[in-house]
Amino acid sequence: MTAPGSTLLEVEELTVRFPTADGVVQAVTNVSFSLRRGETLGIVGESGSGKSVTNLAIIGLLNRKRAEITGKVVFEGTDLLALKPDELSAVRGRDIAMIFQDPFASLHPMYRVGDQIAEAVLAHEKTSKGKAQQRAVELLGRVGIPNAAQRAKDYPHQFSGGMRQRAMIAMALVHNPDVLIADEPTTALDVTVQAQILELIQTVKAEFDIGVILVTHDLGVVEETADSVMVMYAGSVMEYGSAAEVFGLPQHPYSWGLLDSMPSIDRRLETLMPIEGSPPSLISPPPGCPFHPRCRYRFEPCSSVRPPLEAPPGGHLDACHLPSERKQALGRSRSVEHFGARA
């Protein structure tokens, strides 16, 4: 058992490439981060920024025949990437669990919800079917399904979207995992339900004492729930630090772009500023900084030299060539504009 607050998961230089007929897709490049017990790490970025692929690689759900994965994913001293498929499936669902974006498609339409959760119990535990069912009902109750014993006998189509996501969370919790990966868990849900699910994730994080990786493209979600934030673009980390640091003083122009394009209650809609252009092709990414074709602050070295992920003095990690005084000045104004003056 790991002590509270200790490191659970250490990802080092994770790189994922998919060779295709059109060329090699460089989905994830040199991603490193760590996750502590009780921490929520928010991974933010546009569609196609490599957020999901990073997590699928961690939990071993990428087809190794089609994806070239290098780097290390160290969990409790073992490199998960070096495990054989059956060793990995012993970890999956027991120590590291995952919930997905679309709860409508993530449950098997032909099996009862309770049975599907009981199946997760039986996958890692030799116990009777009745006991597994009991555990399923108990967990459904804990994630807030009313009348759980009755509802466990329902099929997924009899559940609402929010209830299905609750059921997915219950399924993820059956073995008291250490790490919960939530891949855009609220994207497919109604706004009112989104908040409930996020709250539930925060509750179970505390109750079960786990580390959560929360993937999202919604900065608001991250701001509310995350302890640390990693901003990804075109498969690379642009900025990485604690939530207080990243939102208190965002250092990367891409993070500024994300903030400017986010609506907030006290800003008029006309002042929303989208990031011009679209994410680059991952088959032939631009030379230098991957963000430079869309960056308003680009200058000489950006198109030729790739900025390293470094922390300026007194700051947190970012990958940008701008001088640190400039970054801090521009970042501070963004932070004040979006979140008001923080302590």
Place this chain on the structure above:
Amino acid sequence: MALYIARRLIWTLVVVLAVLGLTFVVFYLLPAGDPALRFAGRSPTPETLAEIRHRLGLDHPWWYQFGRYSWHFFAGDQYGWPGLGYSYSGGFSVMSQITTRAPRTLFLIMGAAIIWLTLGVTIGVISAVKRRSWIDRAAMGFALFGLSAPVFWLGLMALFIFWRELGLPFDTGYEPLSAGVWNWSRHLILPWCVLALLYAGIYARVTRNSLLETLGEDYIRTARAKGLSERSVILKHGLRASLTPIVTMFGLDIALLVGGAVITESVFNLQGLGWLAIDSALGQDLPVVLGVTMLTAVAVAVMNLIVDIAYAFLDPRVRTQ
């Protein structure tokens, strides 16, 4: 659920009625020549013809004949239920002829179906799991062969190789089950295999495609994320959801073979229902043709009903609609 079945049942009845009307019109209103001539011997007198027409009921208007036929069909006639009338030429009731022929065809279909389901689904699953490997290519090659080899050629080749060259006791013709299981099955084994080969090819391809599609679904990813074994992911989660198109196809294939296994029946001289239909059609024995057609139609309708009910068992979403 009961309402669902009741509704489907009523539909089945409507379909059978419609087919009855349509086939009757086609066969009776567009006859090729006067059926009475066939009974009358050489150079018949107008009186004999009139008498035969009276005996066959052909002297009534068509709507009266149709009404009587429908009545007999649903209520039975002196030859039993369902009443299908009397053959024009053979000197037997249509019902008696069908009851002799039906077991041959049904045994043929059942045996072949067991073989092609097992073979086709197994090959399909292996192909899907080992996609793009040499196993997949070999299996799909086999499927293509099964699909494209004509049954009459395949049947004759099988007879040539196994019966003639190798001298195995796989004879043509038919022996009833009462003549012993071995006698019965040795006459059926080649037709079973030949008929099954064609369908195994189709089923392997459908299973492969259906399973590949299912394996791309999100809930398969969930199953893997739970840490289930690959075997359980594919068989319990994947195959379960891929069954629907296979069940649909299976129901219809079985039904259509009731009157449609003619070539296999002919090559192996089984003289089943398909053979009976062709033989009577060539001899313009309309009541027999009509009888076999109705039997096939009822088989299709009933199999559709069974498929619909099977859906409800397979897919809970259908049940609660």
